[in-house]
Amino acid sequence: AQTVTQSQPEMSVQEAETVTLSCTYDTSENNYYLFWYKQPPSRQMILVIRQEAYKQQNATENRFSVNFQKAAKSFSLKISDSQLGDTAMYFCAFSRSSNTGKLIFGQGTTLQVKP
Amino acid sequence: DVKVTQSSRYLVKRTGEKVFLECVQDMDHENMFWYRQDPGLGLRLIYFSYDVKMKEKGDIPEGYSVSREKKERFSLILESASTNQTSMYLCASSLRLAGAYNEQFFGPGTRLTVL
Numbered sequence: 001a002q003t004v005t006q007s008q009p010e011m012s013v014q015e016a017e018t019v020t021l022s023c024t025y026d027t028s029e030n031n032y033y034l035f036w037y038k039q040p041p042s043r044q045m046i047l048v049i050r051q052e053a054y055k056q057q058n059a060t061e062n063r064f065s066v067n068f069q070k071a072a073k074s075f076s077l078k079i080s081d082s083q084l085g086d087t088a089m090y091f092c093a094f095s096r097s098s099n100t101g102k103l104i105f106g107q108g109t110t111l112q113v114k115p
Numbered sequence: 116d117v118k119v120t121q122s123s124r125y126l127v128k129r130t131g132e133k134v135f136l137e138c139v140q141d142m143d144h145e146n147m148f149w150y151r152q153d154p155g156l157g158l159r160l161i162y163f164s165y166d167v168k169m170k171e172k173g174d175i176p177e178g179y180s181v182s183r184e185k186k187e188r189f190s191l192i193l194e195s196a197s198t199n200q201t202s203m204y205l206c207a208s209s210l211r212l213a214g215a216y217n218e219q220f221f222g223p224g225t226r227l228t229v230l
Contacts, residue, residue: 009155033216044119045205045221052216091157100165101146101209101217102173105157 002027004094006106013082014114020067021077021109023092029053031097034068034075039108040088048090051075082113118142119222121206126227134193136225138206145211147189148219149173149181152203161204164189165211196229203227 004025013019025034036048051059051068058066063083067076079086092106122137138147146165150158150173160173162181170181178200182190189208193200203226207219 004157006157037221044223045207047218050216050218095216100163100171101211101219102148102160102163103158103219105150105159107155107157 002029002094002096002104004092004104004106006090006092006109008109009107010110010112012112012114013079015082015084017082018078018080019082019111021079021090021092021111023075023077023106025073025075025092025094025106027073027094027096029096033095033097034066035093035095035103036064036066036075036077037091037093037105038086038088039091040085045091049077079111084113084115087111087113119206119208119220121204121222121225123225124223126225128193128196128227128229130197130229132196132229134196134227134229136191136193136204136206136227138189138191138208138222139187140189140206140208140220141187142208142210142220143186144208144220145186146209146217146219147183148207148209149179149189149191150205150207151175152205152224158205161191196227198229201227201229 039045093103148163149161164183206222209217209219
């Protein structure tokens with residue numbers, strides 16, 4: 001069975017600095033998808049960034065980028081130029097290559113951006 | 116603007132009561148999901164549905180059932196609520212086409228307390 005582990009329950013960063021959130025996963029699949037979702041306080045969860053396992057190039061979305069290490073089964077999220085609005089809980093998630101789109105989530109990391 | 120709505124933000128019920136949580140999406144998505152979110156455990160899939168009247172168990176279906184009579188609506192039912200079902204419940208939806216790569220859109224969540 002697939003598992004997703006986020007080993008950092010809480011992190012903090014100063015505004016404008018860079019922070020990296022860690023995520024590791026376990027799977028025997030060769031093709032799959034990885035996601036980072038953001039849940040701001042009292043607001044709906046939204047997708048931040050996603051990565052297809054067969055693509056070598058790391059995904060980037062503006063200030064958000066990932067470091068995908070397939071052999072190490074690692075998928076970290078880097079937030080550059082942190083902003084107060086980045087304060088949220090971040091979830092790493094895994095999905096097998098199938099039509100169902102079922103997600104397996106990690107435990108979450110609460111990120112606080114300090115002014 | 117895409118939207119997933121849930122019938123209540125906060126709900127307080129008594130042990131043994133039958134509880135209905137409703138979710139509606141306006142994006143014509145085939146897939147709909149129910150998760151529960153608990154501190155330190157992340158999100159865990161309860162049930163999902165990939166079409167009207169179709170459903171599949173997720174990772175923690177015990178004590179829950181679901182109903183999907185219309186494409187836009189997916190209901191979660193707690194047949195006899197128990198205190199260990201006190202949790203945050205999140206609904207999500209996604210397109211079936213391109214399956215696992217698709218973004219899931221989440222509702223605001225229902226915080227259920229069972230006394």
